[in-house]
Amino acid sequence: MFFWNKAKNTEPVEVTPAERMILYHYNGCFYCKMVRRAVDRLGIEIEYRNILEDPSYRQELYEARGRSTVPVLRGLSKDNDWWMPESRDIVRYLESEFG
Numbered sequence: 060m061f062f063w064n065k066a067k068n069t070e071p072v073e074v075t076p077a078e079r080m081i082l083y084h085y086n087g088c089f090y091c092k093m094v095r096r097a098v099d100r101l102g103i104e105i106e107y108r109n110i111l112e113d114p115s116y117r118q119e120l121y122e123a124r125g126r127s128t129v130p131v132l133r134g135l136s137k138d139n140d141w142w143m144p145e146s147r148d149i150v151r152y153l154e155s156e157f158g
């Protein structure tokens with residue numbers, strides 16, 4: 060099971076395997092590119108939501124997190140909906156789950 064720290068000095072959050080994964084990103088973002096590269100390298104099936112191409116994606120990200128910084132990986136299941144920011148945490152999670 061993967062855990063990550065949502066913010067400094069917080070309890071680790073448990074990330075459960077998701078039925079669907081979504082990456083909020085945009086093309087010119089270096090940190091997003093790092094994550095997209097990991098997704099390609101690991102051959103993961105993921106839905107991309109480009110927040111500059113579709114403002115509704117930016118809006119849903121903002122509503123969930125209170126900010127629209129990308130990249131953010133979202134894991135959706137019937138009984139869970141987690142949102143993971145920070146490129147390095149995302150890559151670490153993907154490698155631990157799919158590497």
Ligand SMILES: N[C@@H](CCC(=O)N[C@@H](CS)C(=O)NCC(=O)O)C(=O)O
Pocket residue numbers: 087088089090091126127128129130144145146147
């Ligand atoms: N530490 C973050 C940095 C993310 C970051 O700075 N993203 C930029 C784009 S490359 C961004 O979304 N800036 C606009 C904002 O924060 O609203 C990470 O590694 O994911």
